[in-house]
Amino acid sequence: MNTQLPTLRQLRFLVTLADEGNFSRAAEACHVTQPTLSAAIKELEATLGVTLVERGARGTTLTPAGEAAVARAWNTLAEAEDLVQAARAAGEPLSGPFRLGVIPTIAPFLLPRLLPVVSKAHSRLQLYLREDLTERLLDGLRARNLxxxxxxxxxxxxxIESVAVGADEFLFAAAPDHPLAKRDRITASDLNDEKLLMLEDGHCLRDHALAVCSAASSRSDFAATSLHTLAQMVKSGLGATLLPRLAVEGGVTDGLELVVRPFTPAVIGREIGMAWRKGSAREAEARLIAESLKGLV
Structure with a gap:
């Protein structure tokens, strides 16, 4: 087979040019000179036998062939990166960079427990963290950014595939003068007519909390952006809420003088899990980190 093939360098230049829309910015992003990048794109066009980029005074535009090439180039680069990561993982698991996403209702409370354990067990691991909402983290997994x-x-x-690492139960939290705070025993059914404070839409914890409440009236007009804000709203007397035990044990209610009680019987609000892209070369390492988490949740 004597067919000349594009180089990974040429494909990376093409993808970057598509992202930047300008030869000068693309060259800067790739840390090369503009003539070097322009020559590489022309070489790629000659190799493929098609025009990929229309050059104009206001920037560049991809041709239909260019758009198709960029989509395939992106996949090829991602597969090449997977190859490198798989080879490194086979040689020495959990060494080098590992990009871990964490949702905001877990990150501040679980990471302080996890990081020392992982650092001690895998001293050559370079853990890069990104905190974001679930849907954006899953997009990052699919795009191989995580x-x-x-x-x-x-x-x-x-x-997306996942493995559970532990269960996190809901606790009832209210100001001391709240009617339910005065009860010795609280059940999930006590919340049916209660207007609870919730997180904003987009937080999966909000959906889990609503699933506990059977009545449509059991939510307030107020919504918080974080569990810390939610706890402060409860302190201000705006209503009661449900908090994950993980967050309470992590100090989210410290110093607020709130009444925090478990339900009878216990209400499991969510399971915490490790997720990865199906077919990822880092699956084995994700499972190893998940094993480190068991017992910490």
Whole structure:
């Protein structure tokens, strides 16, 4: 087979040019000179026998062939990166960079427990963390911008696999003068007519909390952006809420003088799980980190 093939360098230049829309910015992003990048694109066009980029005074535009080439180039580069990561993982698991996403309702409370354990067990691991909402973390997994993500389960997502690492129960939290705070025993049914404070839409914890409440009236007009804000709203007397035990044990209510009680019987709000892209070369390493988490949740 004597067919001349594009180089990974040429494909990376093409993808970057598509992202930047300008030869000068693309060259800067690739840390090369503009003539070097322009020559590489022309060489790629000659190799493929088609025009990929229309050059104009206001920038560049991809031709239909260019758009198709960029889509395939992106996949080829991602597969090449997977090859490198798989080879490194086979030689020495959990060494080098590992990009871990974490949802905001887990990150501040679980990472302080996890990081020392992982650092001690895998001293050559370079852990890069990204905190974001579940859907964006899953997009990052699919785009290969993340190697794994700590999310709340269940969460049905095409192309994503996961393993549970532990259960996190809901606790009732209210100001001391709240009627339910005066009871010795609180059940989930006590919330049916209660207007609870919730997180904003987009937080999976909000959906888990609503699933506990059977009545449509059991939510407030107020919504918080974080669990810390939610706890402060409860302190201000705006209403009661449900908090994950993980967050309470992590100090989210410290110093607020709130009444925090478990339900009878216990209400499991969510499972915490490690997720990765199906077929990822980092699956084995994601599972190793997940094993480190068991017992910490």
């Amino acid at each position: 190697d794994a993500a700590l999310i709340a389960l269940p969460y049905d997502a095409p192309g």
